[in-house]
Every structure is written in structure tokens, then in C-alpha cells.
Amino acid sequence: MLKLTKSMQADMANQMCNKARDIDICIYNTLDGTMPKEFLLDCLTLFETKDGFARGLHIDNYNVNTSVYQIYEALRLLDMLGFDSSSKEDLYIKIVNKCFNYLYNRAEFKDNKWNPNVKTNDDYAHAKIYSYTDENKLLFGYHPTASILGYTLVLCDKNKAYYKKALRLIPIVINDYLNKNEFNKYEHISFLSLYHSLIKTNSYIELQDKLKNKLINDAKNNISLDFKDYNNLHPLDLAFDLDDELFNDSINLELDHLINSIKSFGLWDYDGSWGYDKYPEEDSAKLKWIGAITVKNYFYLKKYGRIE
Numbered sequence: 001m002l003k004l005t006k007s008m009q010a011d012m013a014n015q016m017c018n019k020a021r022d023i024d025i026c027i028y029n030t031l032d033g034t035m036p037k038e039f040l041l042d043c044l045t046l047f048e049t050k051d052g053f054a055r056g057l058h059i060d061n062y063n064v065n066t067s068v069y070q071i072y073e074a075l076r077l078l079d080m081l082g083f084d085s086s087s088k089e090d091l092y093i094k095i096v097n098k099c100f101n102y103l104y105n106r107a108e109f110k111d112n113k114w115n116p117n118v119k120t121n122d123d124y125a126h127a128k129i130y131s132y133t134d135e136n137k138l139l140f141g142y143h144p145t146a147s148i149l150g151y152t153l154v155l156c157d158k159n160k161a162y163y164k165k166a167l168r169l170i171p172i173v174i175n176d177y178l179n180k181n182e183f184n185k186y187e188h189i190s191f192l193s194l195y196h197s198l199i200k201t202n203s204y205i206e207l208q209d210k211l212k213n214k215l216i217n218d219a220k221n222n223i224s225l226d227f228k229d230y231n232n233l234h235p236l237d238l239a240f241d242l243d244d245e246l247f248n249d250s251i252n253l254e255l256d257h258l259i260n261s262i263k264s265f266g267l268w269d270y271d272g273s274w275g276y277d278k279y280p281e282e283d284s285a286k287l288k289w290i291g292a293i294t295v296k297n298y299f300y301l302k303k304y305g306r307i308e
Contacts, residue, residue, distance in 0.1 A: 001252070001256075001306070002255070002256045002259040002260070002306065003259070003306050003307065003308045004259060004298075004301050004306055004307050004308060005308045006308050008259075008262065008266070009032070009307070009308070011266035012028075012262075012266050012267060012294065012298070013028070013029075013032065013034075014266070015265055015266040015267050016028050016267065016291055016294060019265075019267060019287070019290050019291055020267075020288075020290065020291020020292075020294065020295075021288055021291050021292070022043055022046070023040070023043040023044070023046065023047075023057075023077075024291035024292050024294070024295050025291065026039045026040055026043045027040065027077065027080070027081065027295045028291075028294065028295050028298060030081050031081075031295070031298055031299055031302055032298075037081040037082060037083065038089060038092075040077060040078070040081055040083075041089060041091040041092055041095060042091070044057075044074055044077070044095060045091075047070070047074070048095075048098075049064070049065065049066045050066075051066050051098065051101070051102045051106065052066035052067075052070065052071045052074075052098060052099060052102040053066060053070040053071050053073070053074045053099070054066050054067060054070045056288075057070050057073050057074060058070055058073040059285050059288045059289055059292060060126060060127035060129075060130060060274060060285055061121060061124070061126045061127065061130045062124040062125040062126060062281055063118070063120055063121045063123070063124040063126065063130075064124065065118060065120040066102060066118070067116065067117060067118040067120075067121065068103065068107050068108075068114045068115060068116045068117075068118075068144065068148075069116035069117065069130065069144060071099045071102060071103060071148075072116070072144035072147060072148055072151075074095070074099060075099060075147075075148060075151040075155060076147065076151070076193075078092075078095075078096075078151075078155060079151055079154055079155065079197075080299065083155060084154050084155060084200070085154065085155060085156055085157050085158070096155050096156060100152060100156055100160070100162040101162075103148060103162075104161070104162050104165055112145070112169060112172055112173055112176070113141070113142055113145045113173075114144070114145050114148065115137055116130075116136075116140050116143070116144055117130055117131065117132045117133075117136060117137075118132060119132045125278075125279035125280075125281035125282075126274075126279070127273075127274035127275060127282075127285075128274055128275030128276050128278075129275065139184075139186065140186050140187075141184050141186060141187045142173055142176070142177060142187045142190055142191065143184075143186035143187050143189060143190035144190055145173060145190065146173055146174075146177070146187070146190035146191045146193065146194040147189075147190040147193040147194060147197075149166045149169055149170050149173065149194060149197075150170075150193055150194035150195075150196070150197025150198065151193075151197060152165075152166035153166055153167070153170075153197055153198070153200075153201045153203055154197050154200055154201055167203075170194070170198075170203075170204060170207075171204065171207065173194075174191075174194070174204075174207050174210075174211055177191055177211075177214065178210055178211070178214055183218050183221070183222050185222075185233050185237070185238075188215065188218050188219070188222075188233075188237075188238055189237060189238075191211065191214075191215060192215055192238070192240060192242075194211070195208065195211050195212060195215060196241065198211070212242065215238075215242060216239075216242055216244050216246070218238070219235075219238035219239045219242070219247065220246060222238060223235050223238055223239065223247075223250055225250060225253060225254075227254055227257045227261075228271070230271060230272040230273070234254055235247055235250040235251045235253070235254045236251060236254050236255075236300050239251060240300075241303070251304070255300065255301060255304055255306050258297045258300065258301060258306075259301070259306065267290050267291070267294045268290065268293050268294050268297055269290060269293075270286055270289035270290055270292075270293045272286075272289065
């Protein structure tokens with residue numbers, strides 16, 4: 001079993017300081033135990049708008065106006081570093097309240113789904129999937145709606161109206177997902193996130209097993225071991241922490257691949273694409289992704305005990 005050695009970790013930490021965004025350095029340092037998680041709150045303010053988040057928090061969208069997907073990204077990072085409704089920092093409460101106020105009171109919401117994109121995306125450099133089109137609305141489906149509903153339970157005070165709205169919507173979206181036959185990678189990732197949130201908050205126990213079985217079945221039929229293709233669905237995307245022995249071998253293969261694919265400069269490179277050649281800003285985005293993809297991979301390696 002390959003592990004990220006202490007020497008590799010030292011190189012990685014140094015190169016993160018040289019190449020990564022401040023927010024990704026913060027997350028990395030929190031994951032390796034050298035920085036308290038509360039610094040993330042300050043980093044998030046760099047991407048704040050009057051009603052949420054934007055400004056490239058998710059690297060592939062340069063829109064300066066708030067969108068559901070950028071707020072999802074903020075909530076995902078808070079959850080990733082272990083924030084929850086017990087957190088009492090004033091800045092945390094301000095950020096969470098702002099996010100959920102936009103989502104539940106202002107954002108485009110139809111057929112029990114948030115539209116992840118906004119019209120103003122088209123005024124700024126962005127990846128193709130963040131264009132404001134009906135096609136993309138269908139592409140995302142219940143993503144990031146399912147994730148956001150779960151994050152509401154994890155991050156929001158139970159007395160808030162947002163929490164109660166999420167409780168009402170969760171059975172509806174889960175039952176819709178259970179009845180779907182076609183597979184959608186974005187929805188799978190989002191419902192996997194929701195499943196983890198239900199576990200964390202001990203919510204809807206009667207639906208947890210049904211959701212887990214659906215996720216396992218979809219993952220079993222759609223996992224790819226072609227780790228070089230960012231468009232493929234990999235074990236850590238589809239089977240992360242489902243506690244099913246069926247995925248152990250494929251997950252270990254991907255974890256070995258992650259360690260073997262660290263570049264000579266000490267970090268992972270990013271080969272994703274915006275899907276067209278419309279914006280030169282894609283080149284700068286790829287440089288920013290070096291730090292973000294390193295954070296993601298380091299998180300997985302730590303989760304599965306691959307850190308020396």
C-alpha cells in the first residue's frame with residue numbers, strides 16, 4: 001500500500017505556498033493540522049458578495065454575482081473542514097445565514113431544484129457547464145440541490161426556517177431519485193453528499209438504507225478505472241465512504257494512482273477542460289486548479305489512512 005511520505009508532504013506544503021490560492025493553502029494547512037479551521041471563514045470573505053459568494057470561489061466561473069453553485073462551494077468547504085451547527089463564531093453564523101437566505105428566499109427554485117447557474121454567468125468567463133441554458137439545467141438535475149439540503153441540516157440551527165424547509169424537501173427529492181433509472185454523475189455525487197449529511201445528523205433513518213442501496217447500485221454499474229480522464233466517474237467520486245467491501249479494491253487502485261501521479265514539482269496537475277475555447281481565462285484557471293486538486297486528493301489520502 002503506497003503512502004504519502006513525510007518528504008513528499010514537506011515538498012507539497014512548500015509548493016502549495018508557491019502555487020496555490022490562499023483559500024486552498026488554508027484548507028491544506030487545516031487538513032495537515034498546522035492551522036485551525038476557523039481561518040477558512042476569513043478566506044471565504046475574499047469571495048463574498050452582498051448576498052452570497054462568487055468571484056471565482058469555484059475556479060471555473062469568473063462571475064462576480066452570486067449563484068447557487070458558488071454558495072454550494074462555500075457550504076461544501078465548511079462541511080469538509082468539520083463546521084456544523086454547533087459552531088458559534090460570529091463570522092460563521094453570518095456566512096451561513098447569508099448563504100441560506102439567498103438559497104431559500106432569493107434563488108431560482110423550480111420543480112424542487114435550485115438552478116445552479118444564473119443569467120449573469122454569461123457575462124463573464126466560465127466553463128461551458130456554467131452557461132445559463134436549459135441544457136445545463138437538465139445536466140445538473142438535483143445537483144447541487146441534494147447536497148445543499150444536507151448541508152442545511154448539518155450547518156444550520158434547527159430553529160431556523162431554512163432547516164424546516166430542508167426537512168420537508170429531503171424526502172421528496174430522495175424519493176424522486178430512488179425512482180430514477182438513468183444515471184447522472186452530478187446527481188450521484190450530490191445524493192452521496194446528502195447521504196453523509198443524513199448520517200451526521202441522524203436524520204431520516206428510514207430513508208438512509210434505501211438511499212445507500214441506490215448509490216451502491218449506481219456506483220457499481222458506472223465506476224471507471226481510467227483515472228486520467230477527468231470526465232470519467234472514478235471510485236472516489238462514486239463510492240466514497242459507502243462502507244461497502246465491493247469498492248475496496250477500486251478505491252485502493254485510485255489511491256495508489258493519486259500517489260503515483262504527483263508531478264515532479266510536488267503537487268498534482270490538472271487536465272480538466274472548460275469544454276470550449278471561448279475564454280483565455282481558462283489558462284489561469286488551470287493554474288489555480290493545481291492547488292485545489294491537491295487539496296481534494298490530500299483529503300482523500302488522509303481519509304483512507306494513506307498519509308505517513
